[in-house]
Amino acid sequence: xxxxxxxxxxxxxxxxxxxxxxxxxxxxxxxxxxxxxxxxxxxxxxxxxxxxxxxxxxxxxxxxxxxxxxxxxxxxxxxxxxxxxxxxxxxxxxxxxxxxxxxxxxxxxxxxxxxxxxxxxxxxxxxxxxxxxxxxxxxxxxxxxxxxxxxxxxxxxxxxxxxxxxxxxxxxxxxxxxxxxxxxxxxxxxxxxxxxxxxxxxxxxxxxxxxxxxxxxxxxxxxxxxxxxxxxxxxxxxxxxxxxxxxxxxxxxxxxxxxxxxxxxxxxxxxxxxxxxxxxxxxxxxxxxxxxxxxxxxxxxxxxxxxxxxxxxxxxxxxxxxxxxxxxxxxxxxxxxxxxxxxxxxxxxxxxxxxxxxxxxxxxxxxxxxxxxxxxxxxxxxxxxxxxxxxxxxxxxxxxxxxxxxxxxxxxxxxxxxxxxxxxxxxxxxxxxxxxxxxxxxxxxxxxxxxxxxxxxxxxxxxxxxxxxxxxxxxxxxxxxxxxxxxxxxxxxxxxxxxxxxxxxxxxxxxxxxxxxxxxxxxx
Amino acid sequence: xxxxxxxxxxxxxxxxxxxxxxxxxxxxxxxxxxxxxxxxxxxxxxxxxxxxxxxxxxxxxxxxxxxxxxxxxxxxxxxxxxxxxxxxxxxxxxxxxxxxxxxxxxxxxxxxxxxxxxxxxxxxxxxxxxxxxxxxxxxxxxxxxxxxxxxxxxxxxxxxxxxxxxxxxxxxxxxxxxxxxxxxxxxxxxxxxxxxxxxxxxxxxxxxxxxxxxxxxxxxxxxxxxxxxxxxxxxxxxxxxxxxxxxxxxxxxxxxxxxxxxxxxxxxxxxxxxxxxxxxxxxxxxxxxxxxxxxxxxxxxxxxxxxxxxxxxxxxxxxxxxxxxxxxxxxxxxxxxxxxxxxxxx
Numbered sequence: 001x002x003x004x005x006x007x008x009x010x011x012x013x014x015x016x017x018x019x020x021x022x023x024x025x026x027x028x029x030x031x032x033x034x035x036x037x038x039x040x041x042x043x044x045x046x047x048x049x050x051x052x053x054x055x056x057x058x059x060x061x062x063x064x065x066x067x068x069x070x071x072x073x074x075x076x077x078x079x080x081x082x083x084x085x086x087x088x089x090x091x092x093x094x095x096x097x098x099x100x101x102x103x104x105x106x107x108x109x110x111x112x113x114x115x116x117x118x119x120x121x122x123x124x125x126x127x128x129x130x131x132x133x134x135x136x137x138x139x140x141x142x143x144x145x146x147x148x149x150x151x152x153x154x155x156x157x158x159x160x161x162x163x164x165x166x167x168x169x170x171x172x173x174x175x176x177x178x179x180x181x182x183x184x185x186x187x188x189x190x191x192x193x194x195x196x197x198x199x200x201x202x203x204x205x206x207x208x209x210x211x212x213x214x215x216x217x218x219x220x221x222x223x224x225x226x227x228x229x230x231x232x233x234x235x236x237x238x239x240x241x242x243x244x245x246x247x248x249x250x251x252x253x254x255x256x257x258x259x260x261x262x263x264x265x266x267x268x269x270x271x272x273x274x275x276x277x278x279x280x281x282x283x284x285x286x287x288x289x290x291x292x293x294x295x296x297x298x299x300x301x302x303x304x305x306x307x308x309x310x311x312x313x314x315x316x317x318x319x320x321x322x323x324x325x326x327x328x329x330x331x332x333x334x335x336x337x338x339x340x341x342x343x344x345x346x347x348x349x350x351x352x353x354x355x356x357x358x359x360x361x362x363x364x365x366x367x368x369x370x371x372x373x374x375x376x377x378x379x380x381x382x383x384x385x386x387x388x389x390x391x392x393x394x395x396x397x398x399x400x401x402x403x404x405x406x407x408x409x410x411x412x413x414x415x416x417x418x419x420x421x422x423x424x425x426x427x428x429x430x431x432x433x434x435x436x437x438x439x440x441x442x443x444x445x446x447x448x449x450x451x452x453x454x455x456x457x458x459x460x461x462x463x464x465x466x467x468x469x470x471x472x473x474x475x476x477x478x479x480x481x482x483x484x485x486x487x488x489x490x491x492x493x494x495x496x497x498x499x500x501x502x503x504x505x506x507x508x509x510x511x512x513x514x515x516x517x518x519x520x521x522x523x524x
Numbered sequence: 525x526x527x528x529x530x531x532x533x534x535x536x537x538x539x540x541x542x543x544x545x546x547x548x549x550x551x552x553x554x555x556x557x558x559x560x561x562x563x564x565x566x567x568x569x570x571x572x573x574x575x576x577x578x579x580x581x582x583x584x585x586x587x588x589x590x591x592x593x594x595x596x597x598x599x600x601x602x603x604x605x606x607x608x609x610x611x612x613x614x615x616x617x618x619x620x621x622x623x624x625x626x627x628x629x630x631x632x633x634x635x636x637x638x639x640x641x642x643x644x645x646x647x648x649x650x651x652x653x654x655x656x657x658x659x660x661x662x663x664x665x666x667x668x669x670x671x672x673x674x675x676x677x678x679x680x681x682x683x684x685x686x687x688x689x690x691x692x693x694x695x696x697x698x699x700x701x702x703x704x705x706x707x708x709x710x711x712x713x714x715x716x717x718x719x720x721x722x723x724x725x726x727x728x729x730x731x732x733x734x735x736x737x738x739x740x741x742x743x744x745x746x747x748x749x750x751x752x753x754x755x756x757x758x759x760x761x762x763x764x765x766x767x768x769x770x771x772x773x774x775x776x777x778x779x780x781x782x783x784x785x786x787x788x789x790x791x792x793x794x795x796x797x798x799x800x801x802x803x804x805x806x807x808x809x810x811x812x813x814x815x816x817x818x819x820x821x822x823x824x825x826x827x828x829x830x831x832x833x834x835x836x837x838x839x840x841x842x843x844x845x846x847x848x849x850x851x852x853x854x855x856x857x858x859x860x861x862x863x864x865x866x867x868x869x870x
Contacts (some may be wrong), residue, residue, distance in 0.1 A: 008569020011782045033564050044784030051568040143865055147858050154857075 001080060002071035003052050005036070011043035019061045021047060024074075028056045036074060039067070054078035055224045112514045145172040156181040300394040313459035316375060317494035321454040322503045325488050326511050328470050332485040334517045342412070352390065352444060353414040354520070355467060357514040360386050360407045361523045363440060370439045372460045373497060380497055389438035389458055392422045399425040400458055402438040442467065455492045462494040463503070465510070529614025532773045538832065540747055546813040548589055548746050550821050552581035557822060559777075561839055562621055562636070574707050574863075577602040577775030579744075582803035584707045585609065586749025587801065590757055591676060593628040597645045598655040598660055598677040601780070604638035604645075611644045626840035630846045636780075642672075652713075653679055653688035656705055658741045659685065660692045660766070663703035668745040673734050674760045684730055685722050693768065697735035700765035704756040705736075708743065710775035715788040731768035743773030749831045774801065814842040837864070 007017060017039035024036055033049040058075035061067045110164065143160045149172055153160050156177060163180045165172035182263070289295045299307055313319075331354060339348050363370040363386055371383040385406045389400040401421035403414060424430040441458040442465045449469025457464050468488035477484065493503040513520040559576035566574045577584050580602055588609035591597070597606050608617060616628055620638050623631030629647075639647040640661065644663075648655050652855055658691045659677025666673045683689055684707060691752055694751040696703055707727050712720045718725050731738025737759075758765035776798045777783050809817050848859045855863070 006569065008567075008570070009565060009572070012573065043782055044778070045786070046567055046781075046784070048567045049564045053568065143862075150858050150861065 003076045004076045007067050007069050007073050008047050008069055008424050009069050011041050014041040014069060016066050018042040018066045019063050021063055022059060024056050026058060027054050044064045045232040048265055052076050053079050071111050078382045116216035120349055146171055149174055149177055153177045170346050184269055239425060243446045257467055301502060306397050310456055312458050317457045317459055318496045319492050321490050321492045322507055323452055324487055324507050324511055325486055327475060327484050328487055331514055331517050347412060347415060347416050349411055352418055353411040356388055357524060358404050358510045358520055361513055362506050362509040365509055366502060368461045369498060369506050373462055383439040387437050387439045388416060389441035392425050394426045400441060401425050401430050401434050452488055457492050464492050466490040540619045549804060549807040549812040550584050551585045551609055553818055553822055555581045555827055557825060563781060571635050575601040575636050575780040578775045580708060580710055580773045581800055582746035582749050583743045583771040583773055586746045587706060590750050590753030596675045598659040599645060599709045599770055600678040600680055601650050601763045603678050607638055607640060607645045609645050610643040613837060618832055619836040622836050624836055625842050626687055626836055626839055630842040653683035653686035656827045657688050657691035659679050663701035664699050667702055670712050674757045677705045679707050681709040681718050682721060693734035693736055696766035702760035703766045704760055705768045707770045708773060709770050710773045714779040714783060728770040731817055736766050736768050738768040740770040740772060743771035744801055744806060746807055764809055768862050
């Protein structure tokens with residue numbers, strides 16, 4: 001029979017190991033405890049002895065390759081007949097209640113010598129046992145509840161058997177018990193009214209992440225499941241209808257004693273209803289904490305990636321921001337004319353294609369800005385292609401799709417591409433290709449443009465241009481004060497590579513082109 | 525780094541019967557065999573962790589033979605085998621590493637953290653030095669109750685730089701309690717060599733500051749360890765107070781299965797040192813037992829180990845309801861309720 005040896009956790013909490021050297025090759029006959037392989041983990045390099053005697057039939061990894069703990073690394077033909085079919089891994093039988101965040105490790109063959117003592121295997125086993133018990137033949141659901149929650153249930157006269165748990169693994173939380181005590185009422189929260197973006201002059205389809213905007217939870221299987229488990233299935237699409245509480249959330253009946261654990265309070269009821277989606281939301285979207293409480297959510301998903309990227313950018317690049325006011329009166333007029341002509345084609349140019357084109361001309365003059373920094377190698381990488389990222393606010397947070405080869409596309413093409421990409425990222429359908437490869441980024445604050453923001457560089461790029469609201473304002477032309485269309489442009493640069501003088505020259509160039517758009521067409 | 529065996533204080537060896545010397549050697553060899561097997565099992569993912577006493581067997585076995593069965597042992601990482609000398613079942617002992625149903629500790633302890641009330645060997649934590657103030661306290665209690673027992677607290681060299689060492693030694697000195705504090709100085713606190721974690725590398729000298737007698741002994745010589753420990757235990761038993769015993773040895777293997785010494789020390793030196801100072805080879809050379817007789821003994825023991833390992837590895841894990849046991853003398857309603865929920869299953 002074929003025995004597959006699964007790489008165990010050979011340290012404490014080791015997740016993978018590099019195959020340094022095989023001591024055997026296919027066809028070799030091995031004895032029990034004979035050294036098979038040397039594996040290097042981040043803790044130690046160890047020799048792994050064979051648990052079985054037999055003939056090596058297969059090596060699953062080459063020397064130098066990294067094997068994950070839980071994966072088969074070698075197959076040994078132990079001779080004799082195949083034993084009774086191995087029981088299917090228990091975790092697979094687990095009902096869907098088991099959270100998808102803990103997938104069962106792949107198990108090829110469950111044998112006596114399966115690495116049950118490895119931390120991963122044991123924890124999975126525990127999960128599997130727990131899950132199996134949930135569908136015990138008695139039909140009785142297994143109750144998972146902490147002692148404090150059990151005490152609460154006893155005090156409130158709630159039968160835990162009748163409470164649907166919303167915590168991890170279906171654990172019954174404090175809120176579940178309180179809800180049951182109040183007759184199974186769903187405690188919900190009211191989202192703030194959706195702040196629809198106002199149409200203004202810039203009409204840019206992109207919005208910066210500093211903008212506060214109501215977001216709706218994303219569809220989440222886990223969440224759906226939770227809703228269903230309460231017989232309360234809803235479509236958590238983009239525009240869910242929220243159920244209002246029939247009554248306002250009840251005041252807490254009695255203060256728990258001080259010495260009782262109150263950890264459950266860290267997860268208010270509202271959060272438990274839609275925790276995965278909420279975790280994606282900005283803090284401004286969270287329900288207001290009930291008096292005396294705080295709201296905590298895990299930072300994860302896109303929000304976690306944004307958090308990491310922003311932190312990396314701010315802690316790596318030496319940001320400086322340069323701001324200038326642009327007089328865009330001529331551009332506003334030109335755009336109106338152009339859009340009049342394009343009306344028949346049912347397309348309308350925003351300011352963004354003009355700004356992108358101005359950047360193309362300026363970036364050609366200042367190639368040091370169309371660049372990336374490779375800090376790992378201490379290198380500065382100037383790019384020939386001009387690929388401009390555009391910051392797009394989505395329900396889940398900021399994303400930056402990339403318009404490639406901006407210099408080779410017409411204004412109309414750019415407008416169409418911006419619209420397509422923005423829609424794709426909002427639907428979370430953008431490909432990895434469409435989200436990477438930028439060499440410069442433009443963030444347009446759109447309707448909320450404001451006066452000034454300091455954009456965070458989309459590291460490892462070295463510069464980002466922020467566009468603010470274009471508004472009618474008094475301006476001095478010649479010796480007169482007149483009404484002009486003015487807007488602030490703020491660009492952040494990585495001062496490690498871009499000096500203030502270069503940054504200022506770059507912005508001056510963009511300004512010259514946009515203030516007199518005819519020059520833009522001459523130089524394109 | 526040099527380990528001077530010659531620096532160890534010469535201790536007059538007791539007139540040890542040859543059968544006892546032979547038995548000590550067999551138990552050292554058994555300990556080594558158990559360690560080898562458990563490390564292999566760990567590498568195969570069949571047990572989670574092990575800390576071996578490779579090269580330090582004389583320290584463990586010499587102490588085991590010097591104590592009375594009624595004496596209390598407060599062990600550190602490498603003294604588990606004292607339990608086997610005291611008649612603890614090999615099967616139950618090895619079951620601990622698997623955390624299976626036969627494990628007296630019900631799978632609650634980390635592998636290789638052996639202990640049992642039945643042989644007066646106390647449960648220990650992985651934290652360094654915890655057990656030595658406990659040994660002193662237990663000795664104080666024993667004297668208070670008039671029990672004729674000696675409490676032995678074990679530590680490694682690293683523990684002598686811990687606060688617990690100070691507490692233990694201070695009270696051992698002040699109270700003159702019936703205890704022996706044994707430092708198995710294997711020169712390495714995981715990756716930290718002795719001379720980098722303490723300036724006073726002759727650890728036995730630290731005892732003087734506390735008014736405790738400090739002695740140093742060659743930890744590779746099982747007869748010397750036995751004689752030194754017997755003298756210290758006899759002194760404690762007769763009201764003479766505590767002794768700090770430094771057993772000079774060397775950690776030949778990694779600290780544990782989670783360690784790789786080749787990254788921080790010269791393993792060529794280790795190999796050479798071990799070849800010259802293997803305690804089992806020294807016992808054979810000193811005439812404890814014929815090498816062939818020992819080999820026969822080990823062949824028998826290997827078969828025994830095969831049988832026991834196969835048996836304990838095939839065992840079920842402890843039943844889930846055991847996790848509710850052993851905390852309350854009278855189980856409260858909250859636990860009874862949960863036990864009732866668990867009991868129809870397993």
